[in-house]
Structure formats: structure tokens, C-alpha cells
Amino acid sequence: MSKPVVLRLGAIKYAQQAWEKLGQIAQVVTIDDATTRAEFLKACQDPSSDVSKTQIVARTFASVKNTGRFDAELATNLPGSVKAVCHNGAGYDQIDVSNFADKQIQVSNVPELVNNATADTHVFLLLGALRNFEYGHRLMLENKWPSAGAAAGAPIGNDPEGKTVGILGLGGIGRAIVDRLKPFGFKKFIYHNRNRLSPELENGCEYVSFEELLKTSDVVSINIPLNPKTRHIIDAAAIDKMKDGVVIVNTARGAVIDEPALIAALKSGKVRSAGLDVYENEPQVPQELLDLPNVCSVPHMGTHTVETVKKMEEFVVQNVESVIKTGKVLTIVPEMKSDIWVQEQKPLA
Numbered sequence: 001m002s003k004p005v006v007l008r009l010g011a012i013k014y015a016q017q018a019w020e021k022l023g024q025i026a027q028v029v030t031i032d033d034a035t036t037r038a039e040f041l042k043a044c045q046d047p048s049s050d051v052s053k054t055q056i057v058a059r060t061f062a063s064v065k066n067t068g069r070f071d072a073e074l075a076t077n078l079p080g081s082v083k084a085v086c087h088n089g090a091g092y093d094q095i096d097v098s099n100f101a102d103k104q105i106q107v108s109n110v111p112e113l114v115n116n117a118t119a120d121t122h123v124f125l126l127l128g129a130l131r132n133f134e135y136g137h138r139l140m141l142e143n144k145w146p147s148a149g150a151a152a153g154a155p156i157g158n159d160p161e162g163k164t165v166g167i168l169g170l171g172g173i174g175r176a177i178v179d180r181l182k183p184f185g186f187k188k189f190i191y192h193n194r195n196r197l198s199p200e201l202e203n204g205c206e207y208v209s210f211e212e213l214l215k216t217s218d219v220v221s222i223n224i225p226l227n228p229k230t231r232h233i234i235d236a237a238a239i240d241k242m243k244d245g246v247v248i249v250n251t252a253r254g255a256v257i258d259e260p261a262l263i264a265a266l267k268s269g270k271v272r273s274a275g276l277d278v279y280e281n282e283p284q285v286p287q288e289l290l291d292l293p294n295v296c297s298v299p300h301m302g303t304h305t306v307e308t309v310k311k312m313e314e315f316v317v318q319n320v321e322s323v324i325k326t327g328k329v330l331t332i333v334p335e336m337k338s339d340i341w342v343q344e345q346k347p348l349a
Contacts, residue, residue, distance in 0.1 A: 003027040004324050004348040005053045005081075009067060010060025010088070014306065015313030022317050025324060025349060029054070037068040041077045054078070055348055056323050057085045058316050064094050075099040083345065084329050086319040088312055090114040090173075091253055093226040097335045104341045108319045108329035110312045112172055117308040119176035121301060122251045125275025126181070126219060128296035129247045131157035132273065135293040155294075160184040166217030167191040167205060168233075169224035169252065175203045177221060190216065214241040219249065226253035236261040245272040251302050254279040259286065266292050277302050324348045 006026045011033075012019060019028060029050040031040060043051040057078070059067075067074060070085065075096070084106040087095060092109045100107050128134055136154035139145065145152035163186050167174045170191040178189055182204075189205040191197075196207045214220070220242065224230050234248070235258040248271055250257055259280040265271040266289075273294040279285045282300060289295060303309065319329045327345035336342055 004055045005029060005050060006056045006058060006320055007031075007051060007054040008058045010063030012313050014310035015317060018314045018317040022321060026056075026320070031066060033066070035066045037066070037074075040067050041074065044077050044079055052079050053081060055081050055083055056320050057082060058088070058320055059085065060088045061094065070095040070100070072096060072099045075103055075105070078103075078105070083327070083348065084108065084319075084323045086316050086323070086329060088316045090118075091225055092333060093253060093255075097333055101336055101339060106323070106329050106342060106345070107333045107336060108331045109333055110315050111331055113311045113315055114303050114308065115172045115176045117305050118173050118251055118302040119180055121277055121298070122173075122177050122221065122223075122249060122275075123180045125251065125277060125296050125298070126221065126247070126249045127160075127184075129249060129273040129275040129294075130160065130163075130219065132294070133157075134296040135273075138293050160186045162187045163218040164188045164190060164216055165219045165221055166208075166213040168210075168213060168220060168222050169193065170197060170202070170205060171223060173251075174221070174223040175201070177223065178203050178205060186219075211241065214238055215243070217246065218243060219247045222248070222250040222252050222256060224252050224256055226255050230256050232256070232258040234258065234262070236264070239265045239270060242270070244270060247271070247273050247275070249275040251277040254282055259289065263289050263292070266294055 004026050006028050008028055008030050022028065031043070031051065043049040046052050082105055085095065085100060086108045088110055090109055090111050092107065095107055097107050132154050136151050139148060139152035139154055165181060165186050167178060167189060170193055174191065190208045190213055191205040192208055192210045192213045222234065233256050239261060248262070257280065262271065262274065263286065266274060273296065276295060276297045278300055303312065319331060322328060322330045325347055327347045328342065332342060
């Protein structure tokens with residue numbers, strides 16, 4: 001009996017051993033790093049290509065350069081043998097899930113494992129924005145210290161004491177952020193989700209409406225997925241409802257914020273400062289945003305650690321192995337959890 005065919009899209013950094021072990025029960029195929037979307041779609045339909053025999057696709061965020069978005073066109077052109085797409089990442093906005101559900105192709109992501117590293121990054125950016133550390137760093141690089149006075153002339157920052165933090169999206173990452181922020185002495189934590197959580201998951205946070213969160217937060221902490229309903233949820237109108245001098249921190253997805261509206265608010269002082277790990281059209285970031293000294297920013301480094309990347313890569317392999325042995329991924333995306341057809345999937349080997 002031939003081995004199930006697994007198409008691995010994108011490079012791996014640390015999970016070589018896990019993939020080598022998987023090779024004992026699966027045929028792992030790859031594509032050339034220079035492959036274009038057109039070439040990939042052609043290979044999917046070419047009987048002489050191993051790609052056309054694919055049963056499971058494992059993909060990275062960066063592999064979008066070869067395949068483009070996993071949209072309706074790609075879902076239609078994938079080999080009919082494909083049973084699952086195993087994505088390496090918590091966010092999966094590069095995948096139009098409904099198109100794969102229509103073809104009864106499971107989609108999995110990597111939740112939970114990203115929580116700690118992302119929360120650490122979030123806290124770094126939040127404190128940096130609150131204290132104007134980026135402002136001072138830039139002035140120091142310009143040799144303004146001590147000539148420009150204390151802190152090289154950077155505006156004085158604020159302590160956490162007495163501040164209300166509004167958590168927009170109290171999921172696993174949101175709770176990890178709250179755990180890390182509590183020792184700093186913030187006055188209060190409030191949150192908004194689509195629905196109120198059970199008390200044991202609220203982690204001491206108070207549930208409020210979206211409007212109330214915008215109106216009362218000194219710091220707005222954004223931790224929601226990107227989808228059609230959340231795109232630009234923080235727009236000019238939302239920012240206008242916030243406190244004057246609010247701090248905004250985003251380690252979720254860039255497009256949940258209307259970036260031009262944020263830039264305008266940062267320039268006017270309505271938003272005093274921002275901590276950003278993600279951007280609306282990354283890796284393209286407006287120079288106008290990069291030039292602002294009241295933005296503490298990093299280039300999407302939320303999970304950029306050896307330990308977290310290794311765990312994520314290995315978990316993708318576990319999802320693939322689960323499909324082979326049980327027919328089902330371990331961590332199916334929420335949109336598919338209630339689909340009956342998922343429970344009807346059979347092992348591949």
C-alpha cells in the first residue's frame with residue numbers, strides 16, 4: 001500500500017526530526033522556492049506531478065508567496081484527493097475557510113502554543129508605548145542626550161497604576177496578557193468578546209460592551225482574529241469614542257485597525273502612543289507610520305522565538321499525522337467544528 005502524500009509548503013526551521021519521522025508513514029513532497037501561483041495551480045492538475053496526488057497540505061504563513069491566498073480559485077484547483085490543510089499559525093486569515101468547507105477539506109491552525117510568546121511581545125509593546133521608550137530611543141540615536149535634557153527630551157510617560165486596560169478579545173492570548181499585566185498595578189481590567197465568557201475564563205476581568213470598552217479604557221489591548229466582521233473594527237469612529245491620550249496595542253492582525261485613521265490620531269494626539277507588532281498591509285508599512293516617534297513597533301515578532309517556532313512546526317506535523325491515522329485534524333478551526341462531515345472523515349492509512 002502506498003503512503004499518503006503530504007505536500008509541505010514553506011520552509012521549516014527546527015522541526016526536521018519530526019518531519020523525518022513522519023516520512024516513515026507518509027510521502028512528503030515539496031515545491032521549488034521560486035514557484036509561482038500559476039505554476040502551483042498547474043502542478044495541482046498535472047497527473048505527472050506528485051503535487052497532484054496530495055492528500056494533506058501543510059503550509060506556512062510565508063508560503064503565500066508561492067501559492068497566493070488559499071481562496072476559492074485555489075480550493076477549486078487543489079487535487080480532489082486533498083482532505084486537510086494544516087496551517088502553521090494561530091491566525092489563518094490567508095485561508096478562506098468557507099471555500100474549503102464547501103469541498104469538505106478540513107482546515108487546522110496552531111492555537112494555544114502561540115499564547116505565551118505573543119503575550120510577552122504585547123506586554124513589551126504596551127509598557128514601551130505607555131512610557132515613551134521608543135521616543136527616547138530614537139532621540140538617543142540622534143545624539144540628543146544629554147544636550148536635549150532629561151531622557152534626551154522624550155515626553156514623560158505614565159505608570160500603570162490607576163489605569164484601566166480594555167482587552168478586546170479575551171481568548172487564550174488575552175488571558176495570558178492579563179496574567180502578565182496584573183503584577184504591574186493596573187487599576188482595572190475590562191474586556192469585550194462577542195459573548196460573555198464563563199466566570200472561570202474571565203480571569204478577573206469585567207465584561208463590558210464594545211462602546212464601553214472604547215470609552216473607558218486608558219489602554220486598548222487588541223487580541224482578536226481578522227475576519228470580515230473585525231476588519232477595521234478600530235476605525236476613525238471607534239477612535240473618536242476613546243479617551244483623549246489613549247494607548248493602543250495590537251499584536252493580533254494589522255487590518256483590524258484602519259491604519260490611516262490610526263496615523264491621523266497619533267499625529268493629532270488623540271492616540272498618545274501605540275505599540276504595534278502587525279500592520280494592515282505587511283510587510284509594506286507606511287513610511288508615515290514608521291516615522292512617528294510615538295509608535296513602539298516591531299516587524300511581526302510575536303512568535304519569533306526558537307522555542308515557540310519549534311513547537312508550532314512540530315504541532316503541524318502532529319495535525320498531519322492525526323489526519324493520516326484518524327482522518328481528522330487535532331485543532332480544526334472554529335468555523336468547521338460543528339460540521340457533520342468532519343466527523344465522518346476516515347483514516348488515510
